Amino acid sequence: MSQLRPLLKSHRILMTVPGMKDFENTGSTYNPEAWISYEDDLALDPYTTFWGTSGTALPRMGAFSYTHSKLSKAISVGRFTSIAKGMTVMGAKHPLEWASTSPVFYNQRLLMRTYSADHGVELDAAQFSYKPGRIAIGNDVWIGEKVTLGHGVTIGDGAVIASNSVVTSDVEPFTVVGGLPAKKIRDRFDAPTIQALQESQWWQYAPENLTHLDVANPAVFAQQVLQQAAAGNLRTFETRPLTARRIAEHVEAPGTGTN
Structure with a gap:
């Protein structure tokens, strides 16, 4: 963060907390050694706002949008969009159609390697591949607190997502949705x-x-x-968005993240 603060200020990207009144203080509430992550396709517009510590992950986000939630690399956000606290993305998919959904049968990482070594046995692994889809949040969207988004969903321009909703399918523009799973409540x-x-x-x-x-x-x-x-x-x-290339030119150690 200490290396990034001057760049964030020059790009007019605000990292703030309630009560902060001077733009020059942007990012000052973060630990100077805080690790800031971003992807190679980063495109962060000026006049965007990150509340609390949500700025430890820099996303693709349009001007005049703000977020209270840390945004995953799967998410892109349009302009004038408002994201409240606690927004998350669903976890990895499991093979619901199989006899078992357990990763023991297809994703044998350290746990099962340890088991194999302990017992001197070999395990077969079934083929199960799943690539999470990108999540697109449009312009002028309002997402309430503690919303969960499914992989690959698109939220149309002007949509409103009620707090505590679980969004499992696309949301049409200018509709209000809510519930578990989220369903249309009305048109705006x-x-x-x-x-x-x-x-x-x-x-x-x-x-x-x-x-x-x-x-x-x-x-x-x-x-x-x-x-x-x-x-x-x-x-x-x-706008001229902040990009990964611009960060790499600015910081001492280019890569997919910086402190």
Whole structure:
């Protein structure tokens, strides 16, 4: 962390806790020796926020999004998305269709190697391969506390996931879902408003073009964005994400992680 702090500040990436008032203090609450992990495909936009210690893993995340949860390498996040505490990803899949789901039959790591050595026996291993799918979280998504996501799910733009939900399938844009497993509760808005919001793609524009619009009235807001865009009055917000290559150029020991 001590090496990364200047780079995070220059890229306008905020690592904060409640009560922090000065951007210059970003990352100051972390142990200077804290290990920060990231993947080779890292693309972290400026104006993103990590609460608590969630910034020990840097993800693919769009501008103006924040997270209270440490995000796994399987997750990518769009812009203007809000992620509460305790979001996790399901564990590894087991072969439910087999006679036994135990890894003793297919994933014989140290435990079973020890058993083999202790008893002087050889074990056969069945072939079971499973590659977890990537998880895509769209723009302007709100994920409540203690949500669990299944591998490979896509959460559409504008969706809301209720606290304590388990998401096992894709979530359509602008729907509210909840439960175990999560099911649709309702649409956020009526169909014409949802269509207009999707067409507007408002999250691609700079905040100064958006905050003076009538956000409290979704239908009006969407039409205002569409009209302003058609008139050429909106500026697309372009970013230069923080990448693994940029980190490798900055820190003393390039790799897939740094302190």
